[in-house]
Amino acid sequence: MSRLLSLWSVLLLCACGSESASGSVDDVDAGGADVGAPDATVDTGALQDVAADSNLAEAASDATSDAAMVDEDGDGLDDGFELQTAKAYFPFYSLDPADKCPRHGVLFRLSPHPDNPNWLAAWYVVLFERDCGLTAHVGDNEVFGAVIDPSQAAPAGLLALRAIAHQATLCSNTTTCGTLPGCSPCTLSSGKPVVFSSVNKHGGYVKEQTCDLNVICDLGGCTLNPTPTAPPFVNAGEPGKPLVTDLSQDGFITPALGWTETSLFGFNPWGGQDFGKAGNVTDDLTDPAFLVPAAGCN
Numbered sequence: 001m002s003r004l005l006s007l008w009s010v011l012l013l014c015a016c017g018s019e020s021a022s023g024s025v026d027d028v029d030a031g032g033a034d035v036g037a038p039d040a041t042v043d044t045g046a047l048q049d050v051a052a053d054s055n056l057a058e059a060a061s062d063a064t065s066d067a068a069m070v071d072e073d074g075d076g077l078d079d080g081f082e083l084q085t086a087k088a089y090f091p092f093y094s095l096d097p098a099d100k101c102p103r104h105g106v107l108f109r110l111s112p113h114p115d116n117p118n119w120l121a122a123w124y125v126v127l128f129e130r131d132c133g134l135t136a137h138v139g140d141n142e143v144f145g146a147v148i149d150p151s152q153a154a155p156a157g158l159l160a161l162r163a164i165a166h167q168a169t170l171c172s173n174t175t176t177c178g179t180l181p182g183c184s185p186c187t188l189s190s191g192k193p194v195v196f197s198s199v200n201k202h203g204g205y206v207k208e209q210t211c212d213l214n215v216i217c218d219l220g221g222c223t224l225n226p227t228p229t230a231p232p233f234v235n236a237g238e239p240g241k242p243l244v245t246d247l248s249q250d251g252f253i254t255p256a257l258g259w260t261e262t263s264l265f266g267f268n269p270w271g272g273q274d275f276g277k278a279g280n281v282t283d284d285l286t287d288p289a290f291l292v293p294a295a296g297c298n
Helices: 002-014 044-052 054-063 079-088 208-213 281-286
Strands: 092-095 104-113 116-131 137-148 158-165 173-178 192-197 233-235
Touching: 079 104, 079 116, 079 233, 104 281, 116 281, 137 281, 158 192, 192 208
Parallel strands: 092 192, 104 233
Antiparallel strands: 104 116, 116 137, 137 158, 158 173
16 A cells, blocks of 8 residues: 555656546536547656655655645545546547447546555446437446556556446446456557447447447447547545535536536435436445456456
């Protein structure tokens, strides 16, 4: 754990980022179907350099005062570090260019990996305003998990991904990839592992062929978009210590960002509620099914 805090210390000393310490929503383009302008990214090369020099990391840790550490969700990680890391290691998210309901944002939870305290476990809950498939409805939540080694610069430190398309339905389909033992290689685009989103239905897959074969549930399949999405991010916090309880007041579900479905306004991700006519987001944020073990995919 001290290594993770040391890495964040250096980010503070270098002033690498403008997000608030609470890790709330970052600035994005609010226009129409455009899901956002490209985000500024953390200098993950600096993270790697610091990890390779333990003396420098320790010195940076010593230089950072207790007042600089903000951990409102009580997971042992600085909340600003969590936001920077979740964005830096976010995979190439490929939304089909023909998707009719592209508006979305990312709610995430980032915690120490239970099998390896020097690694991180991430839950990325992608919230869409609408599902535009054959069974169209308001609200759509699709989730994937990631294993992150912050001592390695992104994308090398993105060790594994697991997506479960249409979880808890007859269409549920799990795909996993990564560099951990027993994991099949991820599809890469621009050097980053890809998570595919099926056209209009938004089912998440790390294998395009699996998506394309699921013709009943994901008619139209998946397509590798030449440009990844750049959504707004919000740090959910931890169970019992949330960082956000209103995704309109402190998040991305706002008219300013193009959202119009008023039934989704004020949504509390920790309230145990379904997201519109989709799934339970509280369950998504704590679901161990998305956690790839440190031992790998065997």
